[in-house]
Amino acid sequence: MRPHLRVVAVALGAAVLGAAAGLWFGGPGPLLRTELGQRALHGAMSATAPTPPDGVPVAERGKAVPTVRAQRLDGAPLTLPGDFAGRPVLVNLWASWCGPCIEEMPELERFAQAQGANGVQVVGIALDEADAVRAFLQRVPVTYAIALDAPGPRDAGVQLGNTRGVLPYTALIDARGRLVKQKIGPFQPGEIDDWAAEAIQTTD
Structure with a gap:
């Protein structure tokens, strides 16, 4: 050039x-x-964004999500999208120190409650310390699944397409295990329903 x-x-x-x-x-x-x-x-x-290390698969919109592993708060493994096969999953990457993440949690909780067991499943993956997350959830409890991962160039957010590492970050995986939508930044009240429904309807 x-x-x-x-x-x-x-x-x-x-x-x-x-x-x-x-x-x-x-x-x-x-x-x-x-x-x-x-x-x-x-x-x-x-x-x-920096290039992910060799061997770290990164999800691409419209394509199957590579297997992403994290750990639930009780120590049990969580695998995406395998643990939710046949159901759409909204995965929210957050941390207890992230102000915008905390602000959107009531909206995520409202959405998760409205979806129930048969709708879009909500999973929060905290890129944070386990003790900090447990302490936060004692003050602000949620009913949707929460898992942990260590922040870094190989974390769950990077694998779900957030190579810049910005929080909060949300990825929507359809029932076939494909990444269909991504959002950088927090959801505003009432925004999440249309955001998720539009993507799910167009991939059914």
């Missing part, structure tokens, strides 16, 4: 990333709540 073209490409990339960061840190505005805005934000962040 010629030197002046390389400068333009770098500047363009910086501008896109800057716009994405502005959307992120400025709060979930109207654009960020649209599918187009989410795709643009995800693309911009993925373009500058």
